Amino acid sequence: MLEQYRDQVYRCTRCGDCRDKFTDREPYVCPAREHTGGFEPYYARGRIQVARGILEGRLRYTSRLGDTLFSCFLCGNCEKTCRGQIETLAITRAMRTDLSKTGVKRPAGIEQIVSNVVRTHNLFGSTEEDRAWDVAGPTSGDEELLYFPGCIVRYWLPELASHTTRIIQSAGLHWSTLGKEEWCCSTPLIATGQNTMAEEVSRHNLGLLRKTGVKRIVTSCPGCYRTLKCDSPTWRESNVDVLHVTELLWDFVKKGAIELIHPVPEKVTYHDPCELGRRSHIFDAPREILSKIKGLDLREMPRNREEALCCGGGGAVKASNPSLARRVTLERLDEASRLGVSKIVSCCPSCKMNFEEAIAFASLPLEALDLTELVAMAVGTDDRRKNT
Amino acid sequence: MGHKLLRSLAKIVGENYVSDDDFVLYSYSRDSSPFPERVPGVVVRPSSAEEVSAVVALANRSGTPVIPRGGASTVCGIPAGEPGKSIVLDLTRLREILDVNEENMTVTVECGASWSKLYYELGKLSLYTPCVWFPGYTGTVGGSISEAGNPQFHQEYGLFGRHVLSLRVVLPNGEIVQTGSAANAHGTIFSRYTHGPDLTGLFIGDHGVFGVKVEATLRLFPLSKTRSGCFGFPDAESAFHALYNLSRLQPIATAHTVMRSAEAMGEKGVDVWNLAYCVIGADEKELDQKCGRVARVCEDSGGGKPTEAGMRYADILPRPWDICSMLALRGMTCSYDHIIPRDRSLAYFRKILGWYDSHAQDFKEYNIGRYDWYGFVENSLIFSPYFAFDDSNPSARKKALELFHEVLHLAVRSGAIFVFADQDVGDIAASAFPPTYLNLLKAMKRAVDPGNIMNPRMFRL
Numbered sequence: 001m002l003e004q005y006r007d008q009v010y011r012c013t014r015c016g017d018c019r020d021k022f023t024d025r026e027p028y029v030c031p032a033r034e035h036t037g038g039f040e041p042y043y044a045r046g047r048i049q050v051a052r053g054i055l056e057g058r059l060r061y062t063s064r065l066g067d068t069l070f071s072c073f074l075c076g077n078c079e080k081t082c083r084g085q086i087e088t089l090a091i092t093r094a095m096r097t098d099l100s101k102t103g104v105k106r107p108a109g110i111e112q113i114v115s116n117v118v119r120t121h122n123l124f125g126s127t128e129e130d131r132a133w134d135v136a137g138p139t140s141g142d143e144e145l146l147y148f149p150g151c152i153v154r155y156w157l158p159e160l161a162s163h164t165t166r167i168i169q170s171a172g173l174h175w176s177t178l179g180k181e182e183w184c185c186s187t188p189l190i191a192t193g194q195n196t197m198a199e200e201v202s203r204h205n206l207g208l209l210r211k212t213g214v215k216r217i218v219t220s221c222p223g224c225y226r227t228l229k230c231d232s233p234t235w236r237e238s239n240v241d242v243l244h245v246t247e248l249l250w251d252f253v254k255k256g257a258i259e260l261i262h263p264v265p266e267k268v269t270y271h272d273p274c275e276l277g278r279r280s281h282i283f284d285a286p287r288e289i290l291s292k293i294k295g296l297d298l299r300e301m302p303r304n305r306e307e308a309l310c311c312g313g314g315g316a317v318k319a320s321n322p323s324l325a326r327r328v329t330l331e332r333l334d335e336a337s338r339l340g341v342s343k344i345v346s347c348c349p350s351c352k353m354n355f356e357e358a359i360a361f362a363s364l365p366l367e368a369l370d371l372t373e374l375v376a377m378a379v380g381t382d383d384r385r386k387n388t
Numbered sequence: 389m390g391h392k393l394l395r396s397l398a399k400i401v402g403e404n405y406v407s408d409d410d411f412v413l414y415s416y417s418r419d420s421s422p423f424p425e426r427v428p429g430v431v432v433r434p435s436s437a438e439e440v441s442a443v444v445a446l447a448n449r450s451g452t453p454v455i456p457r458g459g460a461s462t463v464c465g466i467p468a469g470e471p472g473k474s475i476v477l478d479l480t481r482l483r484e485i486l487d488v489n490e491e492n493m494t495v496t497v498e499c500g501a502s503w504s505k506l507y508y509e510l511g512k513l514s515l516y517t518p519c520v521w522f523p524g525y526t527g528t529v530g531g532s533i534s535e536a537g538n539p540q541f542h543q544e545y546g547l548f549g550r551h552v553l554s555l556r557v558v559l560p561n562g563e564i565v566q567t568g569s570a571a572n573a574h575g576t577i578f579s580r581y582t583h584g585p586d587l588t589g590l591f592i593g594d595h596g597v598f599g600v601k602v603e604a605t606l607r608l609f610p611l612s613k614t615r616s617g618c619f620g621f622p623d624a625e626s627a628f629h630a631l632y633n634l635s636r637l638q639p640i641a642t643a644h645t646v647m648r649s650a651e652a653m654g655e656k657g658v659d660v661w662n663l664a665y666c667v668i669g670a671d672e673k674e675l676d677q678k679c680g681r682v683a684r685v686c687e688d689s690g691g692g693k694p695t696e697a698g699m700r701y702a703d704i705l706p707r708p709w710d711i712c713s714m715l716a717l718r719g720m721t722c723s724y725d726h727i728i729p730r731d732r733s734l735a736y737f738r739k740i741l742g743w744y745d746s747h748a749q750d751f752k753e754y755n756i757g758r759y760d761w762y763g764f765v766e767n768s769l770i771f772s773p774y775f776a777f778d779d780s781n782p783s784a785r786k787k788a789l790e791l792f793h794e795v796l797h798l799a800v801r802s803g804a805i806f807v808f809a810d811q812d813v814g815d816i817a818a819s820a821f822p823p824t825y826l827n828l829l830k831a832m833k834r835a836v837d838p839g840n841i842m843n844p845r846m847f848r849l
Binding site for chain 1: 404405407409410411412414415416417418419420431433459460461478480481502504505507508524525526707709710712719720721778779780
């Protein structure tokens with residue numbers, strides 16, 4: 001797989017912009033390098049050097065190299081900063097894939113999530129009974145939209161699915177799901193280099209979608225969104241219209257399909273998820289929605305939009321090296337806390353889960369919310385909180 | 389089998405910050421140049437002067453070569469050391485700005501800090517120190533001091549070494565010394581010169597052969613306003629004429645000039661030479677005056693409308709770090725900066741153009757791009773030949789290196805000196821040391837570093 005990127009590997013001039021870069025804007029610093037021993041292979045320049053060593057037969061994959069490869073958050077900041085236009089993420093993924101093929105032992109957490117998805121078709125290895133949000137597939141036959149909640153929402157954050165579907169309903173759209181047959185979107189498999197398995201999973205989900213006849217799919221998770229829209233060849237060639245819930249909500253607001261009538265008097269900051277922001281360029285829609293919510297005081301973190309720091313949950317690092325992931329999450333929460341806000345809002349279940357765990361761990365006076373939760377409050381579909 | 393000092397080093401810096409993994413060592417085997425890789429024996433990332441001191445003392449006791457390393461974005465070859473044995477000291481954890489003294493106008497910074505970071509942080513205080521921009525965003529303060537590199541706005545501020553007031557250096561025996569006004573144990577750091585020889589100067593441009601720089605105190609200036617522009621010229625000689633005359637203007641008008649052909653700026657087939665300039669001043673009136681003087685000189689030499697690439701260059705000049713990043717688009721590069729006195733500059737410029745003409749077929753056949761630039765610093769022409777090629781093509785790499793060596797020897801024979809050299813360019817530069825000069829250098833090296841552990845083989849020492 002790495003062989004496909006040989007030209008790019010040789011094109012790297014080792015300038016090191018991918019390490020840290022202080023421009024007129026907020027400085028970029030590679031989070032993996034910053035929170036590890038920081039040797040060259042922990043960031044793109046050194047990793048590409050290692051790739052060259054492998055291509056030239058000077059180096060071979062080892063479990064210790066694997067630990068380093070799986071310390072990358074795949075946040076995409078280095079790729080954005082590279083003036084040589086080198087696909088640093090694709091190269092890292094290719095190395096992960098090739099490492100997996102060699103049979104070299106990967107970090108235990110990585111083996112676990114791969115096994116989970118293969119055995120149980122969800123990220124957590126949970127059983128059907130564990131599913132916290134369980135809605136049957138198509139019923140009426142006139143559904144216009146298929147909602148794809150993803151593993152984290154189905155098993156851990158069911159309230160996001162409830163909010164999302166209620167809002168869709170209030171906008172007058174008929175929706176459905178893949179029901180019990182929904183499998184993981186395959187993001188964890190792609191992030192860990194299991195491309196063949198990832199395609200099997202994609203084919204399963206796409207086959208189910210075809211049976212429903214629905215041509216639009218909306219996801220809660222930016223990871224699912226990115227995989228279905230871009231990263232999975234099967235989905236990419238399917239001509240299915242893939243939306244992230246943020247795009248749908250902004251469309252509803254613009255068309256007046258939902259009205260944000262209830263004030264939400266809170267000081268909040270918005271965290272751009274890597275897959276939705278830097279990698280999919282959806283920066284404005286969530287901010288536009290937040291700006292329409294009455295009483296909301298939105299404060300930007302210094303590193304926002306393209307410069308946003310990863311939440312710590314990217315690249316399967318949470319599985320491979322949880323303490324590293326936690327350190328990055330705490331750095332992001334510290335940045336939010338300095339703004340004097342009470343809430344950090346994202347539109348990614350993975351970010352929310354990371355933030356919630358780290359907030360509890362460090363007893364921080366912050367609450368992590370998903371954008372759909374705030375919208376539900378403002379629309380009034382959140383019965384519990386619409387009067388806050 | 390691991391490096392023999394691995395455990396001892398781990399005791400000094402902590403297990404997380406020392407590695408002899410093969411893939412880690414390999415990733416430290418090159419700089420930004422196509423020169424040969426040199427794989428060290430172990431890499432250490434200390435976080436303080438005291439840790440550096442302990443590592444160097446350990447290396448000294450065991451006779452292990454030490455290679456200090458900053459941003460590693462240099463383009464003249466990684467230090468030779470002793471492959472498989474050397475300790476690479478990755479100094480980029482020493483990156484704090486320790487003190488900004490607005491009364492004495494000094495800044496003290498750890499030497500692993502990048503210039504771009506220093507510029508960024510000082511800018512918040514409306515302050516400036518002549519930053520070295522050439523190695524790009526990752527170039528470090530210590531790395532540039534070791535190489536005596538040229539600064540941003542070099543025509544106003546001169547070669548940047550003159551703005552280094554004091555250095556804190558770990559000597560090859562592990563002792564830590566502070567140079568400059570710290571010569572008085574009761575004093576503070578405020579002056580380069582003291583009641584004795586200029587020991588700060590000993591370490592400027594030493595390429596780390598005399599010790600490891602851990603802190604630097606630099607002169608501060610108020611942050612100026614900037615304005616930049618560009619003129620286009622129909623041929624090389626008229627552009628050079630304008631560049632030369634700008635360098636002679638008194639009082640100085642331009643802070644920074646870059647003259648390049650449009651082809652060297654990436655515009656194939658465009659037969660124009662661009663002269664981009666940047667002026668600095670306290671207010672708009674001063675900028676207006678300086679720009680007016682620049683325009684008169686350029687127009688007198690036939691300057692007119694620049695190309696689009698010339699204008700893009702002018703936009704970058706006030707913060708030129710991006711020039712290096714732009715070059716990343718062109719492929720792997722060979723480059724070095726050297727200076728030649730003004731009174732030899734025109735003859736040298738013609739010689740270089742003649743050399744290129746006589747090798748035009750080689751450049752074409754091997755698809756080697758030329759991205760040279762010229763400017764003036766103090767009383768000298770500064771010239772940076774810049775060859776870019778496809779590094780995955782071994783014959784292109786071989787030919788580019790051959791041509792590079794040839795033009796390098798041409799520079800040496802023409803009396804040039806190098807504002808950075810590193811191992812591979814330094815080897816050739818050192819070939820022109822007169823015997824008495826080399827003997828003095830060797831004697832000093834033996835006195836300071838009898839075991840020759842610091843960057844051995846640099847400058848043929």
